[in-house]
Amino acid sequence: MMNSDTIAALASAPGMGAVALVRVSGPDAFTLFGDSLKAVPKSLSAVADYPDRQAVLARLLDADGEIVDEVLATCFHGPRSFTGEDVVELACHGGVLVTRRVLERLHELGIRAASPGEFSHRAFLNGKMDLTQAEAIMDLISAQTELGVRAAHEQLQGKLGNQSEQIRTRLIELTAHVEAYIDFPDEDIDPETGDELVNKVDVILAGIDKMLASSEQGRIIREGVRTVIAGEPNAGKSSLLNCLLGYERAIVSDLAGTTRDTVEEVVNVQGIPLRLVDTAGMRETEDVIEQQGVERAKMQLQQADLVLEVVDVSKPHHRAVDAASVQARHHILILNKSDLGEDSSWAEVEGVRISCKQDHGVDELGNVIINELSMGEGEWGGHAVAINARHQDCLKRARVSMLAGREALVDGVSSEFISMDLRDAMDSIGEIAGRIDTDDVLDQIFSTFCLGK
Numbered sequence: 001m002m003n004s005d006t007i008a009a010l011a012s013a014p015g016m017g018a019v020a021l022v023r024v025s026g027p028d029a030f031t032l033f034g035d036s037l038k039a040v041p042k043s044l045s046a047v048a049d050y051p052d053r054q055a056v057l058a059r060l061l062d063a064d065g066e067i068v069d070e071v072l073a074t075c076f077h078g079p080r081s082f083t084g085e086d087v088v089e090l091a092c093h094g095g096v097l098v099t100r101r102v103l104e105r106l107h108e109l110g111i112r113a114a115s116p117g118e119f120s121h122r123a124f125l126n127g128k129m130d131l132t133q134a135e136a137i138m139d140l141i142s143a144q145t146e147l148g149v150r151a152a153h154e155q156l157q158g159k160l161g162n163q164s165e166q167i168r169t170r171l172i173e174l175t176a177h178v179e180a181y182i183d184f185p186d187e188d189i190d191p192e193t194g195d196e197l198v199n200k201v202d203v204i205l206a207g208i209d210k211m212l213a214s215s216e217q218g219r220i221i222r223e224g225v226r227t228v229i230a231g232e233p234n235a236g237k238s239s240l241l242n243c244l245l246g247y248e249r250a251i252v253s254d255l256a257g258t259t260r261d262t263v264e265e266v267v268n269v270q271g272i273p274l275r276l277v278d279t280a281g282m283r284e285t286e287d288v289i290e291q292q293g294v295e296r297a298k299m300q301l302q303q304a305d306l307v308l309e310v311v312d313v314s315k316p317h318h319r320a321v322d323a324a325s326v327q328a329r330h331h332i333l334i335l336n337k338s339d340l341g342e343d344s345s346w347a348e349v350e351g352v353r354i355s356c357k358q359d360h361g362v363d364e365l366g367n368v369i370i371n372e373l374s375m376g377e378g379e380w381g382g383h384a385v386a387i388n389a390r391h392q393d394c395l396k397r398a399r400v401s402m403l404a405g406r407e408a409l410v411d412g413v414s415s416e417f418i419s420m421d422l423r424d425a426m427d428s429i430g431e432i433a434g435r436i437d438t439d440d441v442l443d444q445i446f447s448t449f450c451l452g453k
């Protein structure tokens with residue numbers, strides 16, 4: 001069992017900062033130090049005697065008794081620690097060489113290097129947090145916007161895990177009710193009870209659907225919206241990218257065909273991360289390099305969540321982006337260069353009128369984007385917890401089982417079969433908080449964590 005090892009890793013960023021934090025966790029976290037960690041206060045001889053959760057000035061010594069580093073050591077006596085095991089945290093001097101020496105010394109003492117996510121994995125196995133909370137830690141670290149941080153914090157507090165557990169509790173009650181009939185094979189579920197059970201199924205299904213409804217928001221918060229700026233050459237696509245970013249990232253010129261390769265940047269629009277991709281203007285061309293640029297633009301269009309199609313509103317109506325080639329669910333037409341006056345052919349056309357040159361209408365465009373994505377405070381701000389792809393998969397499977405169970409109920413199928421569907425649903429829901437996952441699944445989830453977590 002992995003938990004018999006005592007492990008160590010750098011918890012802070014490597015090679016940076018004045019102080020680096022090295023975490024040691026495991027059953028022998030205190031004893032393995034032996035005489036190698038010498039507290040400055042003479043009254044403290046063994047690490048196990050250090051006062052719980054108090055920083056102690058100490059010297060880490062090598063095999064010859066030479067100083068490896070002067071550290072502040074803090075002991076957390078299990079189970080009251082992050083992992084639930086005995087933990088020693090060493091606040092060392094920062095710097096690549098010092099921290100490397102400290103880790104090497106720990107390995108000499110029999111403390112193994114932790115793998116990515118191993119601390120969180122242990123915390124999970126020791127019941128310190130559920131799987132959604134463990135996932136929230138990584139979301140928190142990789143959050144790109146305030147909203148991302150807020151959503152991760154809510155999940156870390158257990159909101160999502162509680163929601164799924166609530167559904168699971170309802171399911172347990174319902175299953176018990178259905179299974180009460182199994183012991184009496186001659187007794188069918190009477191119609192009145194049948195209706196009552198169907199209602200209960202529907203309440204549970206509604207709960208599942210409510211959680212599922214946050215999946216797009218979840219993906220947007222965690223990964224950002226793949227936003228592709230496309231249109232004909234010279235329409236002002238690169239100007240729009242620069243406008244949204246607030247600095248001159250891409251080359252802008254009055255020559256059609258300026259942008260060749262795609263240019264990618266992340267921009268924060270009202271708390272929502274947009275992964276902006278500026279592309280080459282779409283046109284038939286003899287230029288081989290430009291042709292490749294246009295090919296790349298087309299490829300980007302196929303992967304987009306949101307397409308910002310830019311046209312030059314001062315010129316006669318023409319659209320280079322073939323609407324049929326856009327698979328994105330969200331598509332916004334941007335009528336740029338409104339400062340030059342609008343050609344009458346655009347009069348009836350709906351879209352957002354802006355001028356990148358005068359920085360006019362760009363804030364309004366932000367509002368339109370947020371509305372288009374249903375990410376406004378009103379729609380979204382109230383319940384900042386959003387599910388990830390794994391949760392979505394569990395919920396979808398639960399949904400399928402619930403629908404099968406519902407059908408069986410309505411058809412008056414024997415309660416044994418109904419109960420099997422309900423139990424499948426229960427298992428799928430349980431996977432969200434990590435109740436019944438196999439070691440393989442857990443290893444896979446935690447291996448995506450960063451080292452030291």
Ligand SMILES: Nc1nc2c(c(=O)[nH]1)N(C=O)[C@@H](CNc1ccc(C(=O)N[C@@H](CCC(=O)O)C(=O)O)cc1)CN2
Nearest residue numbers: 011021023074076079080081082083084089128137453
């Ligand atoms: N120095 C340090 N800072 C850190 C962490 C850490 O591990 N070490 N964390 C790592 O991510 C985060 C804090 N998370 C933590 C969560 C729980 C416990 C803990 O000791 N829990 C015990 C005691 C709770 C109590 O006081 O009652 C427990 O759950 O039993 C520690 C850190 C951020 N800052």
Ligand SMILES: Nc1nc2c(ncn2[C@@H]2O[C@H](COP(=O)(O)OP(=O)(O)OP(=O)(O)O)[C@@H](O)[C@H]2O)c(=O)[nH]1
Nearest residue numbers: 233234235236237238239253257258259281356357
């Ligand atoms: N008057 C006016 N000119 C603009 C506006 N936006 C962009 N331009 C100008 O239009 C020209 C083309 O702008 P770009 O941003 O390079 O256009 P693009 O769509 O990226 O062009 P390609 O990369 O060649 O496909 C530049 O001279 C810009 O200064 C605008 O709102 N008003």
Ligand SMILES: [Mg+2]
Nearest residue numbers: 237238258259
């Ligand atoms: Mg360009």
